[in-house]
Amino acid sequence: MTPLQGCLLVSALLFAIGLAGAVTRRNAILALVGIELMLNAANLNFIAFWRYGPNPEALSGMMVVIFSIAIAAAEAAVGLALIIAIYRHYRTVNLDEIKNLKG
């Protein structure tokens, strides 16, 4: 097993765990934690492909991941703000009870 394969395996595992969390958790905050996990799995992939890629001297992989982390932070802020707004409106963060997105 090469280091790249090990990294990809870890990131796939991380993604699967995140997806499962996001799908199964009733609490919106925990679903958001799952989404963050999936994002981090993607970041790990970027780092792994850069580090074991043909040109590890250029810092392009690092750059993308830092941007991605910044965006993830902003997105988490927006997500949490949404959850607060939803909580204020519905007095709950249980995703099963929030069904108003249907037409």
Added chain:
Amino acid sequence: MTWIAQNLWLIPVLPLAAAGVIAVNKQRQRKLAATLAIGSMAMAFLLSLCAFSATLLHRGDNGVFREVAGFNWLQFGGQWLHLDWVLDPLTAIMLVMVSFVSLLIFIFSVGYMAHDENFMRFFCFLSLFAAAMLGVVIANSLLLFFVCWELVGLTSYLLIGFWYHKPSAAAAAKKAFITTRIGDLGLLLGMVWLYAETGTLNFYANGSGCLEQSALAAMVTHMTAAGMAVSTAIGLLIFLGAVGKSGQLPLHVWLPDAMEGPTPVSALIHAATMVAAGVFLVARVYPLMSVHIEGAAAATTALTVVTWIGALTAIFAASIAVAQTDIKRILAYSTVSQLGYMMLGLGVGGVSVGMFHLITHAFFKALLFLGSGSVIHGCYEEQDIRKMGGLKKFMPVTFATYAIGMLALSGFPLFFSGFWSKDEILHAAHGWPVSHIPFYLGCAGALLTAFYMTRQVALVFFGSYRSSRREEAHSSPHAAHIKSEPPHVGSYEGNAVPRESPAVMTIPLIVLAVFAILLGFIGTPAWPWFDGFLNGEPAQFNFAKLTEGGTLSLMLASAVIVFTGLGLGWWLYGKRQRKTAEEPDVLQVAQPTLFRLLENKYFVDEFYETTVIRFNAWAAHGSDFLDRWIWGGAVLLVTWVTLGLSWLYRFTDDFVVNLGFDAGCETLREGGGEMSRWQNGRVQTYLRVIGVALVVLVLILMWGRKS
């Protein structure tokens, strides 16, 4: 301009207002209705007297006194239609006559109609009639004349059919209306033609009226296609209206049937005033009738026609009257005959001759009709003279006045108005240059008139009372009471003896009787005041005129004729009284065929029935057939085609267009429903789908790598 000429319109408007007020009041207010009607009529009479005295005062200033006033009615194109009224001697004398006779008949009606439940309606119609008739008299415009003329016809219709629950009355009303309408069509055509020729319908308008010199001169020289002067053609058309209204020969059939109306109506409308309107019309348009080219024969075509129609009607109707048995029907035929005399007088002698007879006739015929009304009222609604008899001792006042009326109508010499007026007509007819036949016809008519009136009076007032009711009443006092109680005789308690009428009915009779005698003296040959009054010349009192120019011999001849008629009638009917009501008439025994012919009025009604009416019925049937099958069929065909087409449209719409559209909609709706199940609003479900889709995608990619 005198104030009365200015305000002449008040005379017809007063009764009109009375009619209006009566019409809107409750049915029970009899007193109010009678007071209003009689009061307005009395006012109209007073105003008429004012008008009459005005014409008397201004007489002989310069020719005929004539004053015109009026108003603009409506504008059409650039012209105004003037409705004018005129005050001249002709109008004045007619006004006095109409309003006076109307007044007396109104008073009489209060008694005659006392028990009728439609008392209010009767007085409403009567007032309306008086208004229309006075309107006819004062009219200076042929249009106003025509309007009032038609109103008069309408009220005549309403009053003949007053007892409309009787089928015969309803039929008579319809007959009168339709028959006079035939004549009115002629009048209307004449009116339109006159307007086309002269551009005005006003009779007199300071030289521009249609009866004045300039218009007449234009019309007499203008020829129609048939070689007749326009004035003659128009005159004949207008005369057609007079023929219809005055019951002259071809159109006389409605007048005897009109006796179905209440007797005061017969007296007022169908004896004294309305039927005289036709004569008045001819007198009014006399200048048009008599205008002729300088140098031509004095008797114009129009006047010749008037004369012949009048003479034939006079003898024709008089002969029918001989064989009638209904007291009012005899008088009706007598009226037709006398109207014929008036036309004859107009034709041969001019306005004053015809009008004089009109005025005297109005009084004595109204008297006779009211007298017959009194007789009918007294005999419990019996109208058959065979069932009367001996009324002289039961109804003395009625008998005395009736006898005066009868003698006046017969033309009893010297003391009765009918003698003078009829004699004047015969005298004029004798001097007519065209033919002497009208004169002989007139003489024969006079003979018959005296004869049938004697017959009637002998049967009604002399002999013994022959009513079957009397025997019934005597044999069983209750039978008559139960069997035949007349509709409005309250005091008929098994006592069938005729009784005298109340004073409200006899007083008008007495007044009329006085006038029936006195009026003759205003137009005797010795003092032709009436003639002078109409022509605007002072009358000379001159006894010598009586003996001049064969007047005396003619008077003697007519006296002989009258005495012959009276004697013959008395000999046949007075001396030898019939014993029972069923006994055949003396004439019937002697001349059965002739009597049957006369009794059935020369079968004129039957003749019309088989010709005009049958033709009309055929035409109606033909039109009905055309309407029902040809035009109706065409319409039906179009309907069917339209129906079929619309059915086709509906089919296509329902089963082609709508069905396809519906199917598309349904599919879309179902698809939408199916899809909407996916959008359940749960975020995690969406995420789950994404996850599964990712797995599937990855599997596909891996599958693709392998192969």
